[in-house]
Amino acid sequence: MGVCCIVQWAYPESLNTSQALETLQRRIELLGATSLGNWSVDCEVLQSATPISGSQNKFIYFIHSTEYPRTTFTVVDPPYLCLVADNTLDTIFTHLKQSYVPRKQLKVEAKGLRYEVRGKYIVKFGSVTFSNTSKSIIVETEDIEENTVSTAWDQLVELTKSLLHTSVNISTPEHVQKALDGRYAPADSMVQYAQIFQQIRKAGSTK
Numbered sequence: 001m002g003v004c005c006i007v008q009w010a011y012p013e014s015l016n017t018s019q020a021l022e023t024l025q026r027r028i029e030l031l032g033a034t035s036l037g038n039w040s041v042d043c044e045v046l047q048s049a050t051p052i053s054g055s056q057n058k059f060i061y062f063i064h065s066t067e068y069p070r071t072t073f074t075v076v077d078p079p080y081l082c083l084v085a086d087n088t089l090d091t092i093f094t095h096l097k098q099s100y101v102p103r104k105q106l107k108v109e110a111k112g113l114r115y116e117v118r119g120k121y122i123v124k125f126g127s128v129t130f131s132n133t134s135k136s137i138i139v140e141t142e143d144i145e146e147n148t149v150s151t152a153w154d155q156l157v158e159l160t161k162s163l164l165h166t167s168v169n170i171s172t173p174e175h176v177q178k179a180l181d182g183r184y185a186p187a188d189s190m191v192q193y194a195q196i197f198q199q200i201r202k203a204g205s206t207k
Contacts, residue, residue, distance in 0.1 A: 001067075002144040003184040005156035006192040008128075008199065009137040009164055017127050017134045024125045024139070025113060027163055033115035039124050040111035041065045041193055045201075061194040065186075073190035077198060080175055082187035107131055108197050110138050120145055121159060128200060135200050139163065140189070147184045149176055 011020035041063060048058040061075040064087075074083040112126015122142040128135050141160050146152040157170045175191050176184075 001184070001186055001189075002122075002142050002147050003149050003152035003156060004140055004142045004189045004192070005153065005160055005170070006138065006140045006189060006196065007160055007164075007170055008196050009125075009139050011137055017137065020137055021112065021125065021127065024137075024163065027165075028115050028117065028123055028125075031117055033117045033123065036114040036116055036122070038111065039066050039114045039126070040109060042110075043108040043193065043197055045106040045108065045197070059198070061190075061197065063190045063193060065190070068186060071186075073187060075191055075194040077194060080191050080194065082191050084187050106201065110193070112138075117159075121156075123159075123163065125163075128197070130201070138193075138196060149182065149184055152184075 009020070009024075011023075015023065043064075044062045046060040046062070056078070059077045061073075061077065063073040063075060064071075065073070070086055072085055072087050074085070075081070076083075108128065108130055110126055110128045112124065114122065114124045117123055120143065122140075122144055124140040124142075126138060128138050139160060141156045141163075143152040143156055153172060153176070160170060161167065173192055173195060176188060
């Protein structure tokens with residue numbers, strides 16, 4: 001896969017979630033983009049049952065993506081480490097119930113539409129729901145021709161800004177910064193998703 005930039009869109013207050021998604025669809029189709037169907041990312045969040053005194057709770061994010069149907073991505077926060085394995089990993093962690101428990105109302109799903117732009121970029125956008133309640137909109141841009149972060153990141157940021165009609169600074173996630181001259185991997189995208197899901201959870205607000 002190529003380098004991906006994944007952001008949460010703070011769309012205008014005058015729009016509801018459906019209207020905001022329709023706006024993005026119109027904008028990307030004006031670029032002559034080709035529809036590639038639907039996509040989704042689902043996530044279940046577990047929390048450490050008994051945190052060590054003086055330390056913060058640890059969270060585990062079990063993430064599945066339609067891009068990688070046979071893979072489970074497990075992100076541990078902190079410090080945002082990602083373990084990649086086949087789907088049998090899900091059954092292994094059922095034996096950790098004494099250490100980690102599912103967070104109530106923290107089954108998360110992001111899903112929407114997928115497009116190809118100019119034969120070079122994949123753009124995905126969709127709604128984020130927590131236990132079937134719409135919380136936000138997420139946008140992912142991918143440079144399918146480049147997997148070196150330092151080469152692709154700035155162009156992905158500019159494409160994202162043009163789609164969202166925003167001049168707001170899009171910062172480079174810390175774990176992506178550490179890989180600027182390295183190869184981008186699917187796990188890097190799943191860490192970005194986990195971080196955004198955490199931000200939405202902490203914000204605790206709905207549109």
